[in-house]
Amino acid sequence: MGSLKNYITGFGTGLWSLLIGMKVTIINLFRPKVTQQYPENRDTLVMFDRFRGELVMPHNANNEHKCTGCGICQTNCPNGTIIIKTKTETTEEGKSKKALDTYIYDLGKCTFCNLCVITCPSKAIEFSTKFENSVFTREKLVRTLNQEGSTLEKK
């Protein structure tokens, strides 16, 4: 008798689970479509916030960035994508201080692992969502991230 009961309950629960599955798919049928028709919607395309397109260093209106030139990102980079060149500056009080000279970023070597952004103590760099990175020569992938004549942002 127990086996007959098992048979019938198994039949019922099996049927019920099938109906639940069909409910899930019918909901998906009417959901908005996720396909991006890329080259056509290029003007309106909005990438996801956390998409890692390329490394950038944001500058404010006074052409100031936050990078102190500490080199932590360079140390953490797994494959030598970042090279930081520093210079020594003399402040108004007459102290000499290390500052960023050039921040060289090689997009061709980058694996977009995000370690540099995570480890940066002053949040000077971030990943932008711009993804159209193709160029004709490899040299063009090597970029200087700090702008011409930029200085460290005063706290």
Place this chain on the structure above:
Amino acid sequence: MFDFAVVTQWIDEGLRSSMPEFAALAIEFVLAGVVILTAYAVIALALIYVERKICAFFQCRIGPNRVGKYGIIQSIADMVKMLIKEIIPINHIDKFLFFLAPFIVVLASLLSFGAIPFAKGLHAIDFNVGILYMLAVSSLGVLGILLAGWSSNNKFSMIGAMRSGAQMISYELSIGMSLLTMVVFAGTMQLSTIVEKQADTWFIFSGHIPAFIAFVIYLIAGHAETNRGPFDLPEAESELTAGYHTEYSGIQFGFFYLAEYLNMFIVSAIATTVFLGGWMPFHIPGWEGFNEVMDYIPSILWFFGKIGVVVFLGLWVRWTFPRLRIDQLLRLEWKYLLPLNMINLLIMVLIVLFGWHF
């Protein structure tokens, strides 16, 4: 309601008045053959488009939308591609059977396609054993699949064909018994009479619960019969590359492809004819005004609309459930569907005997 018999009789009388009878008959046969073949190809192409589009919607994609507006002529482009493709010669195959197999598959579906009542008066062959004929002819297709698998000299094809054979033998039983339930209820096997009998209410409504259970069982078994959806073990692209048609290319593969989609249409058409009233409009006894409005919709639209609903049910199932294992497949049939079907048939017989239906 427009009766297509007017057109066919007009052609018939016109031909008979101008030539001897055998010539008129020969021309009519050719005409009917051409019409059926054209409808066969057009319906298959339309179904391929619909399937690709709905499958895309189920997966939150857009689907084909590059060839023509909304990708409407995508399947025609695919057909042209398939026609001009090379047929790759394969070594160590049984040549005769290999070339014969696609024709058998197409022939089987074409034979059953001809016996479908499409609309009022649009019915090529009307046997008094229509359902028996349908069952007999539609199960011929498995012969082609078995031949294709056997003659390809390929283990994948062979496994696919064998699975297909086991599947067909099992599910043929369910199809037969669920249709038998409705034959008991209708009291006839002639498709045109079955449709006429549903003029007031469709069998799925007038046949109480047994008719509904038979409908569901028929859909499941019919789905298995067409080698689609969760029952696509004979193809099983993730394990057998393409199953029985792995070695086929070009137009030969196109035949299998066409037949697969047409089988889907035929299964839906039989379900429509037997359970959903064929081309009969939706009538509620007593509501004269409503019934008259329904009569204004052409019968061919009713038929294809109902087919669309049944095909959509099939697609819905196909894109919901994962593929069954071969033992699960056989267990579903022999341990669940068959006993249920037998009890259902018994209940239906009792209902008809004691007259418990409207």
